[in-house]
Amino acid sequence: MTDTITLYGFPVSPHVRATRIAFHEAGVAIAFREIGLDHLPSDAYGAINPFRKMPALTHGALTLYETPALLTYANGLGEGSALEPAAPAARAKMWQFIGVAQHYLYPVGVMQLYFQNVLTGLFGMDRDAVVAEASVAPTALHLDVLERGLENGFLAGDALSLADIYCGAMVDYVARTSDGRRLVAARPQLAGWLDALRVRDSFRTTIAAMLDGSDQR
Numbered sequence: 001m002t003d004t005i006t007l008y009g010f011p012v013s014p015h016v017r018a019t020r021i022a023f024h025e026a027g028v029a030i031a032f033r034e035i036g037l038d039h040l041p042s043d044a045y046g047a048i049n050p051f052r053k054m055p056a057l058t059h060g061a062l063t064l065y066e067t068p069a070l071l072t073y074a075n076g077l078g079e080g081s082a083l084e085p086a087a088p089a090a091r092a093k094m095w096q097f098i099g100v101a102q103h104y105l106y107p108v109g110v111m112q113l114y115f116q117n118v119l120t121g122l123f124g125m126d127r128d129a130v131v132a133e134a135s136v137a138p139t140a141l142h143l144d145v146l147e148r149g150l151e152n153g154f155l156a157g158d159a160l161s162l163a164d165i166y167c168g169a170m171v172d173y174v175a176r177t178s179d180g181r182r183l184v185a186a187r188p189q190l191a192g193w194l195d196a197l198r199v200r201d202s203f204r205t206t207i208a209a210m211l212d213g214s215d216q217r
Helices: 012-025 069-076 088-122 128-136 136-149 162-174 180-183 188-196
Strands: 003-009 032-035 056-059 062-065
Touching: 003 012, 012 069, 012 088, 012 162, 056 069, 062 069, 069 088, 069 162, 088 128, 088 136, 088 162, 088 180, 128 136, 136 162, 136 180, 136 188, 162 180, 162 188, 180 188
Parallel strands: 003 032
Antiparallel strands: 003 056, 056 062
16 A cells, blocks of 8 residues: 555644654654645545544545544554564553553543643633633542553553654643643653653654744643
8 A cells, every 4th residue: 555644633632643743653644734624624624534523544445533543553554663572471462551541640630631722722712711620630549550560661661652753742731731740740750751752753753833932831
């Protein structure tokens, strides 16, 4: 299959960003087509993702949606270091932490803590202080889980995996809030892990331009 891989999504989305990071780390070139929420109801996009969420991709006749599927597809096409551990226990942990990213870090750390403290201002919306404050305690618990899960600097095995990529895209946003930055700094393994991810080319080149200078002080 030699057709161009086209990835569709809004660059601010951590799901979209994690997918872009995975393709970058796998050394697989893609065409990134930036879309907004107004594109999701279209019939053209519905033919790619029937749930009309992002990201999604096309590769020749293939269409794929749901972030974990896109992440593993990137790894499967890559020719460099594998992003999925071979050892059964490490591979299971990778999928465990992918679930943590989807079901805990994203709905609370990103869509409550980060959204209320940063994105509402960028999008001209009113901040809900109650939601923002209520998200701090569960986010602390979620970060504790990552802190305990880190071994040898990674979440699954002894090398970068899809778990680090997906969770990293979420924690990077959490740490761009004042409360999140404090929570990360209080967890030394997590802080070092995030610092190491942030200097990778894949993370540096996929941060949305509109977020430049938007970190909460």
